[in-house]
Every structure is written in C-alpha cells, then in structure tokens.
Amino acid sequence: MFSNILLCTHGTDGAQKAESLVFRKQESVPDMVVTVLTVLDEDWRQMTGDDWLNSSKTHTVFLDHVEEQMNEEIAEEWQRIKKHYPLATQAKFVQRTGNISEIITKTARELHCDLIVIGPWTRRKKFSIHSTGMGLRSTMKNKELHPLLPCPLLIAP
Amino acid sequence: MSKVKEQMPTLIMGAGLLVYGLIAQSGALLPIAQYLHTHKTLDLQVTMCLIVGCIALAGALVNSVRKPGHSNLDTFILQPLGGIVLILVMAMLIRWYAEPLMKIISQSLQPILGFKIYKVLNLNYVVLGILAGVVLTNTWGIPKFAAPGVKCARFVLKMGVIMLGARYSFAELAKLGVYSVFLVGFFVLGTVFLVLWLGNIFKQPKSMTGVLSAGMGVCGVSATVAVAPVVKAKSSEMAYTIGTILSFGIVCMFIFPTIGKLAGMSPVQFGAWAGTGILNSAQVAAAALAFNAVDIETLKVAEIFNITRVLFLPIIVLVLATWFGKESGHKLSFKTVVIDKFPVFIIGFLILFFLSSIGMFSPPSHYKGKYIDVSYNDRTQVTHEEWETLNNAIAAGEFSGLTPKQLEAVTDLVKQRQVAGNFEDRGNKKEFDHVGRARMTQLEGILAAAKAKQIQLSADVKSAIKHAVKQVHKKSKTVVTLTDFMIWFFAFGLIGLGMQITKKSITQAGGWPIVMGVIAGITKATLSFFVVLWLIKDVVLN
C-alpha cells in the first residue's frame, strides 16, 4: 500500500522501534522506497544562552563544532542502522537542519512520501546520569506536527 | 503595505510613549506616581518618553516607506530600532511601575504570608527585568520585529561596563584588583581541578570533564562555548553542561542576594562573593544589582571580579588544551587565544577610569568634585530596609529627645525617603535647596547628639540617617549623570540577555554533568562565602 516511506530517527529507544518496524516490513515488500531522515535541531543556536563575553567568532567556532560533532554522531547512527538491517543499505539517508516538525513534513513533501514513520513518545528519565543518545533532548509536539502533515503518520509501537 | 504592518508594533510603542510623556508632563499622573513613590522620576519619565517616542515614530515611518538595504544606517539603526524600543519600554515599565507595585503588593500581603515577597526573592527592577525577558522568550518568543534589536543587548551591556570605569579611584582599583586576582585565581583553578578530579573518580570521558570544568570554573556558558571545540565535546555533553550551568546560575541569582542579606554581608563582601561564586557573568551583574540596586558599590566590586574572570578565560582555554593533549580539535597558540581574543571593551573601561582619575568628571570649583546635592534622584534615597527602620522608630517614639526641627527633618526623611526640600517647591530651586540643606544640617545634628550620648538611638537608626546624609554628599553632577546612564545600560543589557535564556536550553540539564556540576558549584559557593567573609573586611569604597 505504501511505497515511499520517510523514516525519522535520531537513535533513541523509541526511534529504534520505528527503524525495526520499517525494515522488517521492507523484507516482505522489497520494492518499497525508504528514506531515513535525521534532523539536526535548530535550537542549538539558542544553547549559547546569555553568554555575552565571547566574540561572534567564538560562537561560530562553537556552532561549527556542534555541527561537525553532530554530523559525526549522525554518521555513526546511520552506520549502526546499516549494520543492523542489511536492507537499509538500499535506503536513502538524508540529514537536515531546522525545526523538527517543519523539516519532517517539508522533506516528506519534497520526496513525495506517502507515509511518515516515527517512534513512540517515551517517558524520558529526567535525571538519569547515563547519556540518552545524541543531540538535544527534544520532542515534537503533536499539535505542531499534525497540521503540517502531507501524508499519513505512523507511530511505531 | 506589508512594510507598514511590520512596523506597526514600533509605531504603536512610539505613539504610546509620546502620549504617555505628554500626559505625564501635564501633571495628570502625579497622584498615581506619588502612590507608587515614583513621583521624583516624573521629569525623567517625561524626557525619556518624549525622546524615545519621537525616535521610534520617526524610525518606524522611515522603515515603512524606505526599501530595506544593507547600509550602515539599516544594520545599526533602522532594523534594530523595534527591538531597542521594546526593551526600553520594558525597562521603563518595570522601573516605574512593576517594581513599585511589587513592593506595595508584598507590603500588603505581609500580614497574610508573614514575610515580604520582594524581600525574599529580591524582586527589584533588575531581577524583574531578567524574569520578564525569560518569560517573553519562553511564552510568545521574541517578536520578529524585535529580533535584531535584542542582539544589541550585549553591545549595551559592554557600554555599561565601560561607563562603570568612571567610578573607580586608583586606590580602590588596586585593592580590589589584588583581591580579585587572588580569589578568582584560586577558585577558578580550584574548581577546574576539582571537576577534573571528580571526572576521574566517576570515570567520565575527558571531553566532558573538560567542558564542565571550564564552565564551572570560569564564566559559565561563555567558557563552555569557548572550550567545547577545543576538547571536542560530544553533543550530549555540551547540552547537559550548558543546561546544568544555566539552571544553576538562575538559582544562584535568586539565592545569593537572600543569603548575603541574611548573613549581613557588606556590599563589598557580597560583590566579591557573587563575583567568585556565581558562574555566568551576566548573572553576577544581576545578583550584584539585586543585592543593592540603589547604590552601585556592590556592582563596582562584582564587575572587577567579572573582568578578572574574563581575563582568566583564555588562560583556562590554554590549560585545558594542553591537558587534552594532541587530540585537541583546534590548534591554539598564545597569540590566537590571548591576543586575538582580548576584549577591547576592557580597554574602554580603563580609558574611562583614566579620564576620571585625572579629574575630568569633577567640577573645578569642588575639591575632588564633592558637593551637596539635595535634588531628587533614585540613588539618593535610603534603602527600603533603612526606610522601614526609620518608620518603625518614629512609630515607636524613639526620637523623643529631638528638637522640633530635628524631628521635622526625620519625619520628612521618612516621607521622602531622602534628604530633600519640599516636593511642592521643586520648581523653585533656591528654596528647595535651602530647605534640603537645612534638613541635612538637622540630621547631622542628630548624629552628633547621638555620638555625644545626649540622645539614645539604635545602631540601625543611626546608620540609616548616616546613609541618608552620605547620599546627598555627592561626587558631582557629572558622575551622577554618568552613573544613571550606566544603570540604564545595565538594565537594558540584562533584559536583553534574559531574552536569550530559553526553557529548552535549561531543561537539557542532566547526565553526569548535573551531578558533578552541583557538587563543584556548591563547594565553590560555600568555600568562597567563608573565604570572602574572612578575608574582606577593611575595603571601604567611596
């Protein structure tokens, strides 16, 4: 039924459920096109908070470092997916920067996807001292994502 | 038409300011202002509202007909105008309405709550301004028309620091400088090593302890931002560290002034403590102004500590780069870190300090610029605590031994919160001055009598009267005006910086950084508290 799928992942437990759902499904529907999308949160720009002592150059160096670091971490994530699911090697991997909901829907529209798959909302352990993945701990809000949707949204259980 | 629509907020604010200024000038606001105890600032209100209102209107009109370009006029004046006016309006509303209202409300809530809200939370205009900024960003977000203007906050805060340079004397700067270099040096290096050691114990990656140690040791987020690329921090490490530092800093901003007041710290002691213990440098200024928003003694001390820390930052970056070793992300040399990054505004600070040292700001007719000024000014007032002491003393009949004239002077001091002539006579400068000076002489008489043990006064009452008398012995009109400018610069800058603190960045706090950060932060704050109390006793500022 669905032939062009946008899989949104950033490596958390929830997102990994989405990954397994999509790639297991692909085993039975081989001609399904899968695009793996990882969004780099634009809010990194606000992470400098009320710092006023550093020069703009230091800020740029910092944000460049964030971007570089995120690219590395995202590349590792993709490597992990490819290793885990042999079919994933055929998938297209896309990385974008911006507001998460907006980027997901925009990418789906551009690639003419007919289904968006995301992981479920999981209760995050607030003060767990172990790293819970990469990037900012950010979640999408349904009320922001839903009005923008160009196609059905599937939440992996 | 869309351009006009974009300029709507600025147009409305400009028109509003003009209307307000005109109403204030007509004298219609006098009863409200008197109720709020802001009537002495009415002249300033009129001037500021008219000037800012005219500029806002003119700018908005130009913006709505002119094609936006890339000239200097566009980048520096026309585009940021909306945001600048917005912050100014916020600052004015807070100084003239929110803060006085807060005081009145908490005064009336005292019987129910048993304490005064503004006193416990130090809700003066600085803290309220930062809070307003934070709230605005996290609810509606910074309005689009204001975004370029908000970026000016950093610039204006720098201007505040430069202007502050005019307020030091050689002796003060030398003494404070020595203290700050020792204290900051000790605590910066101490915290950095403490965090590195904690990281070792908890077996945490080098990149994380590197970022965290700089952030906890030197100046918060600024240091984290500077060090992260050097130690190649991971994304989650940076997020955790920044979140931890921001939330810790905001808690400090509220707790420090309260603890300082409870412990009875002097302005100098508090400035030194805040300058060492609080992480983010904007929050140091905020806490110093929160401790005492009327005088600027605390701010003077805290800023020296702040500047010392800024100068320490490159050293720490170098130290951490060496510690991190060859894997370090960016090549660093002494020149790239220390010389290229040297903050030029500190030279500005020194220039103003130099100008003031050669007597630039003091009138030639006064020795060292000192003279008596009984005219109205926010900073000539006694503090709210002192005012309460005096008010209670009158109610308790503590002034029974005074002559009628002396009693009149004290009663007026309570009424006006400062030594001054009658409010109704403010148009007649000569009469106003004469009455004000006579009252000051009476108050000095009271102090002399108390010293000679002719009358009995409690120490608090004596110090309140002494402070009131001292407040009118001013340096010079020039210095006072410069200080007023500086205070407004600080208020503007801090509100703008408050707008850059997002909820999202605060809620990133977590992971090992929050554990190690809290341990290191509390250790540093506690230790520096005792060291400051023990070490700094004798510095007296003019």
Place this chain on the structure above:
Amino acid sequence: MTEEDKKVTIETGEAGKGTTKLPKDANTEELEERALSVFSSDRNEDITALIFCLITTFLVVLFTKWLV
C-alpha cells in the same frame, strides 16, 4: 569536484582575519544569524561601544560641567 571547489570564500572582517572558507551548500543566511550581535565583528562592536561611551561622556560633561 575537488574539495576546494565545494567551498566559497566570504568576507568576515577584522576578527576573522579577512576571509573564511565555507562549504558551498552552507546556509549563509543561517550563518549570518549566528552572529550574536548586529556588528560584523567583535572588534567593531567593542570599538563602537567605546566610541558611544566617549560621546555620551562628552555630552554629559558638556551639559553638567562645562555649560553650567
């Protein structure tokens, strides 16, 4: 395309020591926004702040000291 071709050179003013190389597909609008202030470089900002302060000081001294 070689690695060098993928980059563009932009003017970054004094503090950036002239020019910086960026990937060609980088979002330059975003980069501009990255700067925390309206000034093109930190040094410009500091010097402008200093000049503003000197002007303010001069005006204050003029009106409160020399003209009184």
